[in-house]
Amino acid sequence: MLEIKSLKKSFNGRPALRGIELKLEKGEVYGLLGPNGAGKTTTIKILAGLLSIDSGSIELNGKLYSRNDPELKKKIAYVPDEPFVYPKLTGEEHMNFYADLYGYPVKGREEKFDYFFKYFEFEFFRHELVETYSAGTRQKLLISQSILVEPEILLLDEPLVSIDPIVGRKFKLLLRELAEKGTIIIFATHILPLAQEVSSKIGIIINGKVQVEGTMKELNKRSGTLNLEDFYFEQVIAHEGTSKS
Amino acid sequence: MKALLKAKLRGIINSVRNNPGRKYALFAVFGILILAFLSFVSVKLFGYIYYQEDFPPELKNFLSEKLMTMVFLTMYTMLILSSLISTLNIFFLSKDLNLLFSSPMRSGRIFLWKGLEVTLNSSLMVIFFASPVISAYLYYFSMGAQNYILAMLHFVLFILTGVITGIILGFIIPGFISIKKLQPALSVVSIMIISIVVIFLRLLQPEKFGNPDIIDNVFEYIKGLSTPFFKYFPFEWLSKSLVSLSENSLSDFFSYLSATIMLMLFLYIILWQLQKRFYFPLFDKINRGSFGGRRSKWEKGIIKGDYGILFKKEVKSFLRTPEQWSQLLVIGAIIVVFIMNMKVIPLPSGQIKNIIGYMNIGMAAFIITGLNSRFTFTSMPMENPGISHMFASPFNKMKILKFKIIFYLIPMFLISFGLFFAGEIILEMDKITRLSGVLYLTPVVSLITLLAFYFSLQIQGSKQLSPQHLITTREGISFMLWSLVYIVLSLIFMIRPLFLYFYARFTRRIIPIGEILLWIGAFFLINFLLIYIFSRVIKRGWLKKEFM
Numbered sequence: 001m002l003e004i005k006s007l008k009k010s011f012n013g014r015p016a017l018r019g020i021e022l023k024l025e026k027g028e029v030y031g032l033l034g035p036n037g038a039g040k041t042t043t044i045k046i047l048a049g050l051l052s053i054d055s056g057s058i059e060l061n062g063k064l065y066s067r068n069d070p071e072l073k074k075k076i077a078y079v080p081d082e083p084f085v086y087p088k089l090t091g092e093e094h095m096n097f098y099a100d101l102y103g104y105p106v107k108g109r110e111e112k113f114d115y116f117f118k119y120f121e122f123e124f125f126r127h128e129l130v131e132t133y134s135a136g137t138r139q140k141l142l143i144s145q146s147i148l149v150e151p152e153i154l155l156l157d158e159p160l161v162s163i164d165p166i167v168g169r170k171f172k173l174l175l176r177e178l179a180e181k182g183t184i185i186i187f188a189t190h191i192l193p194l195a196q197e198v199s200s201k202i203g204i205i206i207n208g209k210v211q212v213e214g215t216m217k218e219l220n221k222r223s224g225t226l227n228l229e230d231f232y233f234e235q236v237i238a239h240e241g242t243s244k245s
Numbered sequence: 246m247k248a249l250l251k252a253k254l255r256g257i258i259n260s261v262r263n264n265p266g267r268k269y270a271l272f273a274v275f276g277i278l279i280l281a282f283l284s285f286v287s288v289k290l291f292g293y294i295y296y297q298e299d300f301p302p303e304l305k306n307f308l309s310e311k312l313m314t315m316v317f318l319t320m321y322t323m324l325i326l327s328s329l330i331s332t333l334n335i336f337f338l339s340k341d342l343n344l345l346f347s348s349p350m351r352s353g354r355i356f357l358w359k360g361l362e363v364t365l366n367s368s369l370m371v372i373f374f375a376s377p378v379i380s381a382y383l384y385y386f387s388m389g390a391q392n393y394i395l396a397m398l399h400f401v402l403f404i405l406t407g408v409i410t411g412i413i414l415g416f417i418i419p420g421f422i423s424i425k426k427l428q429p430a431l432s433v434v435s436i437m438i439i440s441i442v443v444i445f446l447r448l449l450q451p452e453k454f455g456n457p458d459i460i461d462n463v464f465e466y467i468k469g470l471s472t473p474f475f476k477y478f479p480f481e482w483l484s485k486s487l488v489s490l491s492e493n494s495l496s497d498f499f500s501y502l503s504a505t506i507m508l509m510l511f512l513y514i515i516l517w518q519l520q521k522r523f524y525f526p527l528f529d530k531i532n533r534g535s536f537g538g539r540r541s542k543w544e545k546g547i548i549k550g551d552y553g554i555l556f557k558k559e560v561k562s563f564l565r566t567p568e569q570w571s572q573l574l575v576i577g578a579i580i581v582v583f584i585m586n587m588k589v590i591p592l593p594s595g596q597i598k599n600i601i602g603y604m605n606i607g608m609a610a611f612i613i614t615g616l617n618s619r620f621t622f623t624s625m626p627m628e629n630p631g632i633s634h635m636f637a638s639p640f641n642k643m644k645i646l647k648f649k650i651i652f653y654l655i656p657m658f659l660i661s662f663g664l665f666f667a668g669e670i671i672l673e674m675d676k677i678t679r680l681s682g683v684l685y686l687t688p689v690v691s692l693i694t695l696l697a698f699y700f701s702l703q704i705q706g707s708k709q710l711s712p713q714h715l716i717t718t719r720e721g722i723s724f725m726l727w728s729l730v731y732i733v734l735s736l737i738f739m740i741r742p743l744f745l746y747f748y749a750r751f752t753r754r755i756i757p758i759g760e761i762l763l764w765i766g767a768f769f770l771i772n773f774l775l776i777y778i779f780s781r782v783i784k785r786g787w788l789k790k791e792f793m
Contacts, residue, residue, distance in 0.1 A: 011793065048637040050792040068788060073639035084630040086558060088565040096543035100554040101638035129565065 001025055002153060002184055007056035009042055009208075016042045018208035019056065024201070026182040029175060031189060031199030035236055039208040040188035041081060044155045047186070048078035060153070074102060077151035081158040081188075083138035087131035091122065091141050094130055098145040116144035119174075120167055136162040143171065147178065154178065156187035160194060172198055196228045204232060206239040249345075249358050271722065280377060287381035295385040309382055310488045316378050317480035320371045321407050327367035328411020329418075335362050336415065337528060356520050363412055368404045375400065379487065386491035395498065396487055402505045403483045409512040416519045419527050479505050551641065555648045580612075580664060603743060606682045607736045609664040610689050613657050614728040621653040621697035622724055623712045626704045633792040646787045654694050661690045677746050684765060685739050688772035693728050695779045700724035702786040738768055 007020035017039045024030055032040045045051045047058065049067035058065035065072055085094060095113055099106075117123040120140040125133060130141065139162050146154060160168050175185055175198055189195055195202055196216060203213040212235050214222070223231040261269070290312065294305050336342075336359050345355045379400060383393055475481040482501040489497035548556045625632065635645055665682050668674075674682075700720040715721055742764040749756045 045792065050633055050636055052789065052791060068642060070639040070641055073637070076637075078637040080630075080633065082630065084633070086562060086628075086631045086634075088562040089558065093543055093561065097554065097558050098634065098638070101635060101640040103639070 001059075001061055003059045004043075004047075005057050005059075007043070007046065007058070008054045009046060009051065010054060016208055017046075020205070020208070020210055022203070022210065024184050024186070026184060027179045027200075029179050029185040029187075029198055029200045031187060031195035031202045032205055033189065033192065033195055033202060033232060034205035035240070038205045040205055041157055042208075043205070044078070044157050044186065044188055047153070048076065048155050049073055050078075075152035076155060077102075077146035077149050077153075078155040079139075079142045079146045079157060079159055081161070083135055083142055083162070085130045085133075085138055085141065087129065089130055090127050091117070091130060091133070092126050094141060095145045095148060099148060102149040104149050112148055116148060119170060120144055134162070136164060136167075139163055140167060147174065151183065153184045153186065156185065158189055159187055160189070160191060192228050192232060202228070204235050206236060211235060211239045272717075276373075280373070283374065284377040284381065287377045288384070291381045291385045306386070306488045306491060309386065309491075310484045313378065313382060313484035313487060314475060314481050316375065317403070317483050318475075318478075320375050321403075321478070321480045324367060324371050324404065324407030325411045325414070327370065328363055328408045329415045331363045331366040332412045332415025333419070335359050335366065336412075336524070337419065342528070352525075356524065360412065364405070364408045367408055367411060371404060371407075382487060383490075387487070392490045395502075396490060399483055399486050399498075399502050399505060402502070402509055403479050406479045406505060406509045406512060409509065409516055413512065413516050413519060416516070416523055416527070479508060551644050552648050552651075554640075555645065556652070559648075559652060580660075580667070603678055603681065603740070604736075605668045606665060606685055607732060609661045609668075609686065610693065610732045610736075611729070612664060613661050613690050614693055614725065614732065616657065616660065617653070617693055617697040617728070618716055618721065618725055619712060621657070621694055622701045622721060623715045624649065624653065625698070625701050626715050627712065630792065636790070636792060642788060643784070646784065650694065650698060653697075654691065657690050657694050658687075661686050678743065681739060681743055681765075684768070685735070688769065688776065689732065689735055692731065692772060692776055692779065695776060695783060696728055696731070697724055698783050699779050699786075700727075702783060702790065735768070735772075738764075738771075 002022070002024045004020055004022040007017050007022075008015070009017040020039070020043055022030070032043065034040050042051065046053055046067075047065075052067060060072055060075065063072065067073075086097070089097060092113060095116070096109070099109060113126075114123075117126050120143070122137050122140050125137055130138065133141065139159070143156075143159060146156075160171065163171065172194070179185055179200070187195075187198075199216070201213065201215055202219060203210045205211070212219070212222075216228070219228070219231060223234065291309060294300070294308050294312075297305065300308075339359070345358075346352070379396055380393075383396055387396075482504050486498045486501035489495075489501065543557065546553045546557050632645075636642065662683075665686060669679055669682070700723055701715075703720045704715070704718060742761040745757050745761050745764070748754075
């Protein structure tokens with residue numbers, strides 16, 4: 001179980017998160033929506049250990065999370081919004097490197113690699129330097145390596161950017177499979193249909209705070225509409241207007 | 246064209262506005278110093294020829310012409326190579342090409358614009374280096390504003406022929422070799438040329454120019470130089486035309502100028518035809534990407550365990566980046582020059598040898614600072630944002646830091662002691678000087694390397710920056726300055742025990758071993774404290790590092 005309490009973070013005195021609250025059980029897929037600069041990436045980066053927190057706490061299975069605790073971090077894998085990689089490694093070397101960082105056993109890696117390279121349709125580039133990859137192929141590599149290490153929590157920041165619809169569909173199927181196995185998935189996105197399709201729970205973050213949260217059913221009930229897009233616009237306008245005034 | 250020019254100018258203005266004025270001031274100071282040095286050498290050289298009463302005017306002109314031909318030949322080679330590399334970058338790999346070709350702008354205009362960019366990129370250095378030579382020659386031999394304008398006109402045309410030749414080569418070569426492979430190879434070639442020039446300049450032994458007897462021999466040597474096929478090349482036309490200006494032979498000047506113009510037009514026609522026929526097919530070929538096999542066994546490695554993972558990543562990345570490792574060639578050239586310096590400097594006595602030997606330890610420390618500035622200081626920011634994979638993983642962060650320090654510290658020790666022992670073998674230093682060198686370099690190299698890490702951690706942001714950009718940041722300049730201050734102070738500190746030893750030996754007194762040991766002990770204690778403090782600060786900064 002993952003629990004975030006009153007998470008606050010500011011950059012040079014400018015608040016980015018103003019007290020995020022989040023509670024997720026095993027197998028939940030949490031879609032984090034919100035306008036640009038609302039705090040989605042900051043929340044995900046904090047969970048990934050790339051940013052420190054000013055105040056608040058994060059608990060993972062009842063244990064206090066620290067960004068320097070390797071045992072806890074073994075349970076978390078992260079796919080960034082910008083597909084950054086080591087350009088001078090080949091795709092397979094990059095996967096190997098990432099697996100090594102997580103201490104993932106060497107035995108059976110080849111078969112796993114075969115699976116991911118084939119599943120995401122980039123076997124052709126397996127032994128090519130990553131610098132020659134397109135943005136979409138880089139994204140496939142990052143997604144593959146993050147799933148490879150079998151994390152308990154999978155953090156995805158804009159996972160479908162640059163990915164073609166066919167592979168995108170395969171990716172969504174894989175996410176469902178992972179969730180069924182008990183992986184907690186948190187993903188930030190601007191693609192509302194993706195959130196609607198994949199998430200078991202949706203949170204709309206505005207001005208550094210989760211303003212609305214619930215399952216699709218609950219959100220539909222609250223809004224009285226089946227359309228997430230309309231509801232999202234309503235919420236953003238309402239809360240941004242409130243904060244500005 | 247107007248829009249492109251506007252965008253370019255706006256980009257330059259914005260970058261000037263967004264960067265601190267100090268950075269530009271520092272560049273300007275460096276530039277002025279180099280220009281002053283080049284002007285000084287040129288004025289001295291042409292002045293020497295001009296004031297030789299024994300030389301008839303024909304000989305003076307002949308010598309000047311030969312000297313200028315040598316200079317222009319070097320410049321022309323630089324120009325062609327630089328233009329070729331710029332062509333590959335600007336015409337084929339530049340990121341704005343997709344935008345430009347998808348715009349309604351005519352392809353001929355885009356081509357012209359790109360040509361202009363190549364011209365500017367490749368010719369600025371040549372203008373910078375050649376102007377003092379031309380000005381010094383004209384100052385002594387051919388005064389007058391009109392002559393200066395004519396000379397500069399010919400010089401500009403000379404540059405254009407070189408640039409166009411480079412572009413033509415840049416259009417032919419990619420037809421046979423992949424640009425993505427060729428470009429790093431060319432960078433290596435250009436760095437090799439720089440290395441050879443560094444060694445060549447040292448081999449010339451410029452200190453001999455201080456001796457009039459030897460300088461006469463040099464001129465005899467230049468006089469003997471005869472390369473008949475040079476007359477077909479624009480570098481000789483330029484030097485001959487400058488000489489004809491000094492002889493007031495305008496008809497000769499214009500004939501050389503016409504030859505350059507004709508050549509330029511001829512090259513331009515060839516280039517235009519080449520671009521019409523081959524540019525787009527080549528552009529397509531390059532942007533199609535390459536597929537190949539680079540299978541390697543990841544599991545194999547010299548070092549096992551956690552450090553082995555980092556070692557494999559670091560070594561593979563380093564070896565596959567020729568821009569990085571090719572600079573080792575320059576280091577090699579510096580080491581050769583360092584050793585040659587010791588060999589050629591006449592040292593009258595053993596004591597002076599020891600002093601020079603000691604000063605060379607400082608020189609080794611300066612070289613280590615330069616290397617740290619290029620490699621250690623830039624290593625972590627250059628790994629951005631990839632390094633965040635490691636930060637997000639469960640991998641022990643302290644191990645990453647320790648690995649980084651060891652990975653750069655070991656080569657620094659090897660190079661510094663290599664330099665020191667090379668000097669020691671040549672100079673046959675006294676035992677105590679030898680010992681003091683080892684005692685000096687061990688903490689100094691460690692601290693300088695740590696300083697490089699300390700300043701590199703101060704760099705904010707998680708975007709990848711180029712080494713050139715990084716070295717000229719405030720942190721990069723601060724590292725260089727503080728390292729230099731530290732080296733000078735530590736050299737002064739450590740000279741005291743040496744002085745005590747040699748003074749006692751010279752005056753045949755008892756060697757004050759206690760005092761010497763005290764000084765050395767204090768040196769170690771201070772350095773140990775500094776190393777400890779910086780290690781703590783680096784550790785803290787590293788663990789707190791954030792990726793926004």
